[in-house]
Amino acid sequence: MKKQEKAKSDFRYDTGEAKVPWAAVGETMNIEDISSIIRLLIPEGKDHSAYQKQFEKVTAELEELNKKGQFATKLSMGSNCSMLEDAAKKFLNVKHACFVTNATAGFDIGLKFAGLKPGDEVIAPAITFLSTIAYPLQIGAKVVLADIDPLTLNISPEDIERKITKRTKAIMPVHIGGYPCDMEAIMKIAKEHNIMVIEDCAHAFGSFYKGKALGTIGDFGSFSFHEVKNITAGGEGGIVVTNTDYGKDFPKARFGGFDIAHPIDKWLYDVVALEGKDGHLSMAGNHSSTEIQAVVLLNQMKRLPGIIEARKKNAEYLNNRFAGIEEILPCPLDTKDIKSVYHLYLFQLDHTKLNGDIQDFKVKMAERGIIQIPHFAPLYRFSYLKQLGHDTAAMQKSCPNAENAFLHKFTHLPLYPLTDQQVEYMADNIIEAVMEMRKRK
Ligand SMILES: *Cc1c(COP(=O)(O)O)cnc(C)c1O
Numbered sequence: 248m249k250k251q252e253k254a255k256s257d258f259r260y261d262t263g264e265a266k267v268p269w270a271a272v273g274e275t276m277n278i279e280d281i282s283s284i285i286r287l288l289i290p291e292g293k294d295h296s297a298y299q300k301q302f303e304k305v306t307a308e309l310e311e312l313n314k315k316g317q318f319a320t321k322l323s324m325g326s327n328c329s330m331l332e333d334a335a336k337k338f339l340n341v342k343h344a345c346f347v348t349n350a351t352a353g354f355d356i357g358l359k360f361a362g363l364k365p366g367d368e369v370i371a372p373a374i375t376f377l378s379t380i381a382y383p384l385q386i387g388a389k390v391v392l393a394d395i396d397p398l399t400l401n402i403s404p405e406d407i408e409r410k411i412t413k414r415t416k417a418i419m420p421v422h423i424g425g426y427p428c429d430m431e432a433i434m435k436i437a438k439e440h441n442i443m444v445i446e447d448c449a450h451a452f453g454s455f456y457k458g459k460a461l462g463t464i465g466d467f468g469s470f471s472f473h474e475v476k477n478i479t480a481g482g483e484g485g486i487v488v489t490n491t492d493y494g495k496d497f498p499k500a501r502f503g504g505f506d507i508a509h510p511i512d513k514w515l516y517d518v519v520a521l522e523g524k525d526g527h528l529s530m531a532g533n534h535s536s537t538e539i540q541a542v543v544l545l546n547q548m549k550r551l552p553g554i555i556e557a558r559k560k561n562a563e564y565l566n567n568r569f570a571g572i573e574e575i576l577p578c579p580l581d582t583k584d585i586k587s588v589y590h591l592y593l594f595q596l597d598h599t600k601l602n603g604d605i606q607d608f609k610v611k612m613a614e615r616g617i618i619q620i621p622h623f624a625p626l627y628r629f630s631y632l633k634q635l636g637h638d639t640a641a642m643q644k645s646c647p648n649a650e651n652a653f654l655h656k657f658t659h660l661p662l663y664p665l666t667d668q669q670v671e672y673m674a675d676n677i678i679e680a681v682m683e684m685r686k687r688k
Contacts (some may be wrong), residue, residue: 327541343494352534353469353487357445362527372402373649404432421447424591450590480544558589604655
């Protein structure tokens with residue numbers, strides 16, 4: 248390992264050799280901290296005394312290791328975070344990448360550069376996670392929910408077009424399960440109306456659409472590395488990307504508008520507002536990440552191709568097993584233009600042909616020990632939009648496909664990590680359940 252270089256902006260000031268070194272440097276991590284992380288990641292099983300004995304050995308080895316090496320002096324935003332950003336830029340073929348706390352922070356950053364103000368409108372799909380629309384609601388912008396495409400559950404470009412007004416500032420397509428939205432249609436609408444596009448790529452790190460990585464087609468894309476996604480930065484993490492010049496200000500957007508390149512008189516730095524579209528100014532938040540998160544994510548990125556392959560294989564197997572069963576709608580798979588990461592297997596029933604719908608089906612699956620968790624309930628069904636002054640009844644009425652999918656048609660099946668036996672058991676039991684639900688003529 249090469250010695251960690253210190254960048255000029257570091258807070259863990261390294262003043263070098265001195266008679267009285269600058270000591271107001273935060274505590275570093277020691278052996279106890281490191282062994283408690285090991286204890287967290289490899290918790291005790293049933294065999295207490297054997298675990299304890301082994302753990303003592305590991306701790307003793309760590310102490311020996313420490314005698315040969317030295318403690319890290321850089322924990323936040325160091326060379327590993329930069330290496331991660333470089334790796335992401337290369338993988339996605341994008342100009343700017345910024346490692347942040349989570350995907351939600353990336354949406355905030357994109358929307359600030361889009362110039363979003365109170366009273367502006369943002370169009371997002373009815374079916375997504377709560378955080379897609381969090382920033383607009385935080386600043387008093389209006390959220391407009393668009394209906395979904397019934398086959399992919401992704402946002403419907405036709406409904407985006409219907410819902411655009413003079414106040415629309417941003418469109419936020421969400422690639423549900425990693426499967427691309429109809430980006431060509433969405434970008435065409437956005438260009439016609441001079442509206443920015445911020446892609447919610449929380450599920451889609453490594454999905455491609457017509458040769459371009461998702462997240463790099465709109466003005467901004469933000470990926471999640473939360474523990475439930477395909478790969479994780481040790482529990483939490485996000486990367487926001489762009490090909491626009493706003494990316495040059497990513498470091499400022501990530502950390503408070505901190506500007507070390509242009510210090511004010513008699514001080515070390517300046518603090519500046521972020522300048523977005525049409526000169527709109529906003530205050531940056533603090534979304535910095537740690538070196539530990541970066542190291543973990545760099546490693547997990549190496550495993551990503553294998554993970555996608557395993558997920559894809561299971562999705563294809565399920566589609567093959569369900570082929571010819573007319574009550575099961577096929578999950579969209581890869582095409583010439585689309586390479587998905589198979590974060591979720593979208594399972595949909597044509598309930599009009601069955602005795603019962605997805606709710607009845609879910610009960611049957613639970614009885615058979617098959618866990619399926621649909622992502623997500625339509626956002627207008629939660630309290631927050633209504634509490635914050637939105638007409639959720641009108642939203643619901645304007646999104647019939649989202650409502651129908653949620654109530655009657657869709658759930659998500661597990662894909663990974665599963666054994667072949669588990670996938671086969673799931674397919675057998677789903678087919679059996681659907682046969683039980685078939686309408687008797
Ligand atoms: C997980 C998720 C998010 C949020 O990601 P964080 O990294 O937790 O902020 C946003 N949108 C969708 C669709 C998600 O599933």
